[in-house]
Amino acid sequence: MLRDPVYFDAVPLALVSLVLLLLTACGGGHYPQSVFHAEADFSRELDGLFRNIFAWAVGVFVVVEALLLVAIARFRARPGGPEPKPVHGHTALEIGWTLAPALILVFIAVPTMRTIFDTAGHAPEGALRVEVIGHQWWWEYRYPTLDISTANELHIPAGMPIQVEMTSADVIHSFWIPRLAGKRDLIQGRTNRIAFRTDSTGEYWGQCAEFCGASHANMRLRVIAQSDSVFQRWVDRQRAAPVTPAKGSVEETGQQIFRRSACIGCHTITGIANAKVGPDLSHVGGRGTIAGALFPNTTESLHRWISNAPSLKPGALMPPQSLQGADLDAVVAYLQSLK
């Protein structure tokens, strides 16, 4: 019973499976929300600090676990073994293993403090200001200097520092785009800030990280970093008035239906409706996704979403709409035309 060899086979077995797991994570694959694939100054700084601390942690782990394994392997009871010496302690050892971790912590604490102040959320002069407002369960973005309001997909120019100022319209949310920035909470009545700059254009994924009610899991977002010229074209389009449908087109029918439906009670389309409960739809047709970056912006998703949003996104505040057949087709066509 005392020397059953199975114990000493199971330990390496478990270790090997863990290492295999680690390798799966690091080797290849596409991880759109991975903190290991940092693409901005903020996230890179956090990644570097994490790697530093992780290295210390691995060192401590190996030493201490090895000591533990050596102790239990070497000092197994043997029949007729001598009575152990009743050692009660050892002052020098106690001092040593108090000081050793303290010293390691200094090497962790100093860069930690430096990074805390580096990443306190204040962007340099000339940064683009963006206000992020959390809603159950979508993101509102305002660009106060550009006079733009949009939702869920945040467009930013690559190479320019971004000053994000965030608050919430209801409960606490947390704005997190792992490849660009560490998360920060959105709290009603407060303004929190982060600042970051990415030099790589591309699409970055994120989602709400603070539990915020029924559809917390469905509160996703995209950040689209664009070169200056592309970003400028996007800005121009957002600042332009929404598209006016051609006379007699199906889009125009859609606009009329929109105008007399419940839609205008919650949404804004500049010149058509001006309510602030749901996302601004003035340029919704130009977005890649709908419903908190949950579904691709296709005819089919729009149909399903307008017909019964709460069935796709539990708790969603938009009630099922009674639009059907040609009416629904027309509204969808109208929304898609709002590039």
Next chain:
Amino acid sequence: MKSWLTTTDHKRIGLLYFWTAFAFFLIGGLEALIIRAQLVRPEGIGVSAETFNQLFTMHGTTMVFLALMPLSAAFFNFIIPLQIGARDVAFPRLNAFSYWVFLLGGLFLNASFVAGPLFGAGQLSVAPDAGWFGYANLTSRQFSPGPNVDFWLLGLQILGIASLAAGFNFVVTILNMRAPGMRMLRLPPFTWMTLITQFLVITAFPVITVALVLLMFDRFFGTHFFLPSGGGDPILWQHLFWMFGHPEVYILILPAMGIVSEVLPTFSRKPLFGYTVVVYSGVVIAFLGWSVWAHHMFASGLGPIADSVFAGTTMLIAIPTGVKIFNWIGTLWGGQIRFTTALLFAVGFIAMFIIGGLSGVTHASAPTDLQQTDTYYVVAHIHYVLFGGTILGLFAGMYYWWPKMTGRLLSERLGKVHFWLTLIGMNLAFFPMHLSGLLGMPRRIYTYSPDLGVAGFNLVSTIGAFLVGIATLVFFWNLLRTRWQPVNAPANPWNGATLEWAIPSPPPVYNFTVIPTVANRLPLWQTERHGPMAPLPERPPAPIHVPGGSWWPMITAVGLPIMAVGALSHFLPVVLAGAVVAIVGIYGWAFEPFEM
């Protein structure tokens, strides 16, 4: 039956605590398995968002308040009076009261799973659904209109009363009921860690009680303590909750550290290495535990100064914790280690707690925590600490003390199956969570996109969780089968050194035939300085008066959930009726003749 309902015997109350807490542990585990089943693949297997949110809220609440704390309490009750050479706790009826309040509070919370129809909710379950730390302002009437959060805040207030009563009881017991010669620095380490834990309980629980009362006022009486719309502040809730919540972590882990500090010396046949250092580092952990709460709030925007201070204090805690680990290894070093199941669990505790501690250091660094908090990485961390730490420690205690508590030995063969399945299962379940978290999976999501690339890790986690489930059933079977065994445990089956091993298993109702006089830290052992203490007489030389039972603790306890039901239904007469029951109970209790 009546004798169990009215019992004031700390040993019987300990067993009641054990079985009740174990039942809640199984319920909390079942909730975990449904959560893991839903997450086995992207977009789930059909558990609704609402149900999922209830499940993770109740899993956390149940494990913290209804399983781990009361499982520790089972050992406090059964073992502490024996370790200090006492006949019972200082206030036996208060002890019974604590148990009944705990049981009723737990039933009240879990009743929410079937109480929906009473509230016209349109579904069976109205269980709490705002997370186990119930962040404001999601918990406000506006955003949580149903009775769900009411169940939570009323249930936790009831449970807080049980914890506070027990906390005062054990502080007084340990300080005042020690046998002659049992000086403070002769207390067994488990008793020491219990004492520290109870000081944390009586200082931390008032804080959450205040927070819950404020929340109750917000929800029931229209105040705005946590509501920005009326000038309140949701961050105040976070400060109050974590000011309780972080000491709570040490309330959960210190008893397990105490158990490990008993099990390692016994099975290495060596005294605890650095006894005084282990004791004092426990005290230091408890003090530091009060100065770190805001490390749960690094993402809430406290500002760089506060973040630096709390990062620093949090890192400091690693030092006394590391010291304990080195002393445990020092205890094993040079010993003659017997690989009983209890020892395996104690070593498993050390090995797993190291991982939880090291991931804790990565959380302590505020900037790196901005990528980790509220993801599966922190879920991995909490489970390495509370499962790898607390639960493995508690299992070590169960194998170690079960013969003392019941007079029956657990099967070592089944115990080893239980240990290895648990160890492998928990690592499969929790280790991949580090990676799914760092790859961008937030916690508390009932569904995730297949495009995140975390499906494989979640599959492994689910397999591991079900292995732990199987392991727990093996353990349950191991416990059950002892019921049909004859009493077969000797007084001191493991050659332990402390006083509980000086009396028969299970102990007679009066515990000690004569109260022993203690001359050293290891009374039953032969060391270089002293021999074992003389055996106690087999029969009491003089009659021992043992107090009879009392109905009043239970009657008083029954008043509390009645009051809570009244509050839930917004019906004042029921609240008053509950208050009358409690007051009558206290009155009867106060005037009941009851002798020690």
